[in-house]
């Protein structure tokens with residue numbers, strides 16, 4: 173596979189200030205139609221292109237296949253949508269609905285599907301004959317079938333639902349398909365959709381055989397030249413095989429020379445033609461070292477928190493953030509959907525008085541609006557949370573990794589990773605929900621003392637964190653009416669932490685439904701913790717943890733053995749379910765954290 177680096181005429185990647193996020197050129201100078209440039213300005217408020225747009229748009233306009241790598245929040249979505257709209261609106265014979273689908277955008281989650289669709293709708297405002305549409309899990313299949321029958325010119329889809337329609341919706345016309353875009357390509361593969369993607373490429377006639385030496389990937393039975401694009405802030409070795417089977421002589425945009433060489437070598441050494449166990453084809457045979465691009469203005473910090481004090485520390489930090497700046501948005505990431513549900517219900521109801529138990533009125537510990545978002549919620553609630561949090565000016569979102577990729581929530585100031593993310597890629601995407609497009613932002617990573625080696629793992633990807641002064645924040649809370657409480661150098665003997673933990677445990681005991689959620693969350697948390705893969709297994713070892721302290725972090729007083737029994741039951745049930753449904757190896761790992769991405 174040949175590669176070419178595009179560097180002419182464009183400045184290097186930004187240093188975080190707005191000056192370096194944006195390029196010193198106009199959209200029209202990149203070759204985009206003037207009406208489209210007006211749409212970008214009027215409907216989206218885009219006056220000038222970002223750096224990645226300035227690099228990628230000319231490449232995509234030229235018809236070349238491309239791999240596009242740029243930091244989170246730098247405008248990759250418009251970088252691929254604008255050239256497609258440019259071409260489609262310019263066809264001499266106006267395209268019609270009956271021509272079917274011309275462009276297909278594959279995304280890993282439903283929320284991202286909706287987000288890309290909304291941007292596309294705005295871009296197409298003046299081009300009413302180009303019809304945007306989406307299909308995704310959780311939606312009504314028959315309605316989708318009807319829309320596909322009528323014709324969708326640019327279709328955004330999640331892989332599972334797309335495959336379903338490709339196999340079962342005969343009226344879905346895609347013989348005119350020209351573009352296939354994999355947005356967050358690495359995540360689609362991580363979620364275990366590798367086989368689905370290959371089947372999709374086969375059904376669309378867009379899969380190259382590994383002997384193919386054609387100049388361009390031309391679909392069988394068609395004269396239309398295909399153009400495929402892979403995009404992510406963390407393009408790594410996982411996309412090698414996908415790049416090999418879907419891209420032809422691609423241009424690498426935004427990848428540094430070292431990575432280009434590594435990816436090219438890895439791809440040309442990839443002789444895995446067999447379909448027998450193609451899950452392995454997406455795993456890291458040749459780890460690609462090199463830095464992930466994190467917005468440079470992002471302040472990244474970690475705090476070392478003993479397991480048994482995690483919950484009061486989390487609540488105190490959130491309280492501190494909203495007291496410091498009442499009008500802001502904060503996102504907290506958890507490893508499982510059950511953990512999101514438990515913390516959501518706890519935070520929504522928990523009342524506290526820092527004065528002695530008899531005096532003082534109890535009030536809600538956190539006054540901010542709180543939302544939750546995860547893959548096991550019913551679709552309608554999912555959609556409402558996503559849309560409402562987007563428009564709120566001040567709010568807290570408790571979420572799983574379903575929000576880690578691509579979601580563009582305006583004005584998020586702080587990302588808290590309460591449960592560590594696992595692979596460095598996920599760290600990068602989670603923190604990427606703040607500090608977007610040159611804006612300021614900070615991130616806080618909770619680590620237990622036994623997990624501290626995770627910092628080294630992040631460092632190998634060029635991600636360096638400094639320590640957060642957590643004790644100083646805890647010392648600032650008034651206790652028993654005194655402004656200055658007796659300080660402690662240890663979190664687990666800090667008076668504020670002890671007092672809050674006691675109140676949390678009493679609260680849980682008084683609320684059977686929250687207690688039930690806490691036990692459930694404990695079980696899934698342990699399961700997720702044991703599901704860490706590869707090198708990370710060495711850092712996140714359940715054996716190193718005291719399960720009594722883990723229980724404490726869910727405000728549970730019960731001995732873990734009591735909770736452990738229901739865990740065993742759930743484990744058996746899960747194994748039976750996986751045996752019956754034939755869940756794949758990779759999906760199994762994803763399913764511990766999320767069932768329906």
Ligand SMILES: Nc1ncnc2c1ncn2[C@@H]1O[C@H](COP(=O)(O)OP(=O)(O)OP(=O)(O)O)[C@@H](O)[C@H]1O
Nearest residue numbers: 218220221222244245246247248249405578580609
């Ligand atoms: N040229 C531009 N001018 C002003 N704002 C822009 C421009 N391009 C994109 N944006 C805005 O920047 C934000 C980030 O864009 P986008 O979501 O496409 O980033 P991304 O690179 O895809 O991020 P991620 O890697 O997290 O998916 C969005 O709010 C978008 O509206």
